[in-house]
Amino acid sequence: MTNHWVDIKNTDLVLIMGGNAAEAHPCGFKWVTEAKAHRKARLIVVDPRFTRSAAVSDYYAPIRAGTDIAFLGGVINYLLTHDRIHHEYVKNYTDSSFLVKDEFAFENGLFSGYNPEKRSYDRSSWGYQIGEDGYARVDPTLQHPRCVFQLMKAHYSRYTPEMVATICGTPQAAFLKVCETIAETAAANKTMTIMYALGWTQHSVGSQMIRTGAMVQLLLGNIGAPGGGMNALRGHSNIQGLTDLGLLSDLLPGYLTLPRDAEQGFDAYIGKRASKPLRPGQLSYWQNYNRFHVSLMKAWFGDAATAENNWCYDWLPKMDKGYDLLQVFEDMGQGKVNGYVCQGFNPLGSAPCKVKVSNSLSKLKFLVIIDPLATETSEFWQNHGEYNDVDPTKIQTEVFRLPSTCFAEEDGSLINSGRWMQWHWKGAEPPGDALADQQIMAGIFLRIRALYQKEGGAFPDPVLNLTWKHKVPSFPSPEELAREFSGKALKDVTDPKDPARVLVKAGEQLNGFGELRDDGSTACGCWIFAGAWSEKGNLMARRDNADPFGIGQTLNWAFAWPANRRILYNRASCDPSGKPYDPTRKLIAWDAGVGKWTGADVPDFVADSAPENGMNPFIMNPEGVARFFAVDKMAEGPFPEHYEPFETPLAANPLSPGNPLVRSSPAARVFKDDWATFGKADKFPFVATTYRLTEHFHFWTKHARLNAITQPEQFVEIGEELAKEKGIKAGDHVRVKSNRGHIVAVAVVTKRIMSLNVNGKRTHTVGIPLHWGFMGLAKNGYLTNTLTPFVGDGNTQTPEFKAFLVDVEKV
């Protein structure tokens, strides 16, 4: 979240789209009811289903699953054609005035530089025009035909209300009602918050859906403002912490990135990431990349990391390709993977296309399960009748099950969607032989290290030199690990403006990432967490909910990364002269008297940079402003374009009907054998989407009796129109088939799933909750991902769980 849960109470309008906050985040949803109660805020829900969020909304609009870019592109078109934007904000705080290279083009659904064989783009034309001074060229009047504003306007002019209705199936009147309500927040003193979740991320164009939402928010001036923002509601407790700590295959902690194969030289690796400002007077904070990276290497390798060996740069893997979930299971299926460790992960249930996952797991030599529960994955080799019909005699994979603690049985920090790092204390001792995850990992590490010490090996250095200074080496404590990720001074750290002044003494915990150095004098395991555990102690354990400004920022409650800042880009809540756009919701402001930005939040800015210096609010970007034009950052192109899901009821993309290359995303990776597994609309005519129910959490809570009581048995939801067509009554058992398999479940027949007119054809949706499986206390059921396609987002490879095709029949 750019903002945070409590801040939602400051909003005037809540748009829930690509998520179902009331159902998946019921506790956080209380802040929506606060906004409704105390600010008379309105709630709009746009979703393929009339959800429990819709049940308490002021307005609901239906949409076909997988078409959110078309809808939001239509909103952008509405805001631009009706001139309902926050002009000062758009002009000053976005790249709207930047001129784009002449070579950049968009034609027939494709951006310039497409290579159909590789299914990817040469992105070199996707950039700004750079002037002789080395800065990007701009036209502050926004009239230049190559300026981002004009290009954006032209791009989204195709997203008319008629086109939105054609693609999304949303009735025009409903779409326009949503546009009209959203447009009201273009006023400087009105904000809208967008709450989204996996309903946007789990598409082959999921990242671009989110970007389109962000563009709407930028046009309205809602980024950085209290009650505004783009608010990703994370799907798992601490999944925010997972991404922050870099537990993705191509990331290092704190959103630093692993080098690619071509990046063998350290200086080039750093140089590419430490972007210089693209406009005069801008901060471009990533210029400090080296400080974050070197401090990370010092945390990992201690004295072994030196300037001479480029801080052990050669020890880092150089990636030949991504090693995301889909890639790993593809490789596993090809017999290229010997062993796999599932730590708190149930891929047989959580990964798409169960048959492929099961076949892949069967080719492993060994599989390690670290989990508090008996997961389906740990039983993938067992025959569980119709729910897991495999032959154990044909599966040779050796499975090790290592019982671990669950979150309530351990101390540590959890990071919520609002980036709050909150320390927690265990509520109970773990049962039986369960060990904490770090105990299990330490056990594995110490044994491997001993093997390397004894036997040598091809490349022992990173293992032998890994920092491991724990009081109990076999059980690193959460406190030790937290101090490590927060960071400490290895030598005295001095003030660059006054080298005689020592900021932090050698051996002391750092106060924040401003103290990180690239000369090896600091160690920090995750730069964005710096300061969470300073010499003042464990700031994550703070529980002071005082709110002196009455705007819900509670700076002494836990610790929010970065720098305890609660609302990102909060400089943008003020006008260029430093005055809050809405004085009644003042977050920060320029105080000329003291020469500082002050207020209810930690300024996301150089604290003493006066407005007249002209530094812009988006200090992480080299532009200093937010991007409508994503330059070369996104796989599909600089402007989000609607592409159909990989399984779609449509024969062509209505935006570019003549180009078969762009029916679905031209930049999504599809493995060779998976093309044949995609179903077609003639056999599988209905749009399916998977989702959670409020009564359950993923595949965990079917193991808990209370949850099983409140939602005991697998079901699918179908609309009344489809039910009538198929002769299905509520409570009947139905078989839902995709081209990859089938499930059988009870039918819930409901008005809440509406049939829509899409591209001139009546289109039905099948809703498939995902919580069931063949382990646990709830009634056994099928794993929903038996049905889903093995394809992901072109940038993140997050699987397309939210839109695919099925057929339904009564059993």
Add this chain to the structure above:
Amino acid sequence: MALQSLDIKARSATTTPPPRVRDPIHVAKLIDISKCIGCKACQVACMEWNDLRDEVGTNTGIYDNPRDLTAQSWTVMRFSEVEVEQGRLEWLIRKDGCMHCEDPGCLKACPAPGAIVQSVNGIVDFHQEHCIGCGYCITGCPFDIPRLSKKDSKVYKCTLCSDRVAVGMEPACIKTCPTGALVFGTKGDMIRHAEGRIADLKERGYANAALYNPEGVGGTHVMYVLQHGDQPELYANLPKDPHISPLVSLWKGIAKPLMSLGIGLAVFAGFFHFVTAGPKEVEEEEERP
């Protein structure tokens, strides 16, 4: 159970006058349906606090689970899909359970002394140790709430967490509700809170928003804020004008005096017989062992 701070006002099949040393505080739970997201956290909290575990049931084609109130499920969500305005779907989610009537039909109907009590604060509570399992309370309830347990042939329902309220805590469901759809306090405060909610709903276009506190049962200590106060039956058949069943009136109104008369007549006949025939005389030998 006897809880010192819960003065009992009425006790089934008993005429002992209630204690009056304390000034009564009337409590109420307010269920704001317009804020309810149907998360069932209240169901879980109820099961946890009251140490109840219903069966893992089945799905019958709707979201309601458990499917109905039982001796193990004292509150359930009832989901209704309605279109009050053409083309505008609403999903009304009503937390069902005991309404704690001011004029409780269950208590009136109950023949077992002390099996049902009403506290001065308005809570109607079942004391299962006195329950004889006759089920008259089920007939007596205008909301179809009490459920007879197959396990022990006693009747169970929501206690409004009388054990918690007696020690100054809110009911478990109130404590757990994430959106504030459930609130608890004095009845006066709850009515005032509801007035604010109703004004908000009217401003949002629900012209008929209203408080549900039906007079037919003397008002209730569990009240609803309804978006469509003129049509309570939209909410899974919430009765529009609930009254205690005439069978209870028959039992208490006509049948009971008739029966009392019958008992009186029997006593009188016995006395008459005694007067006319004298005491029964027993042969001496028969008394000997």
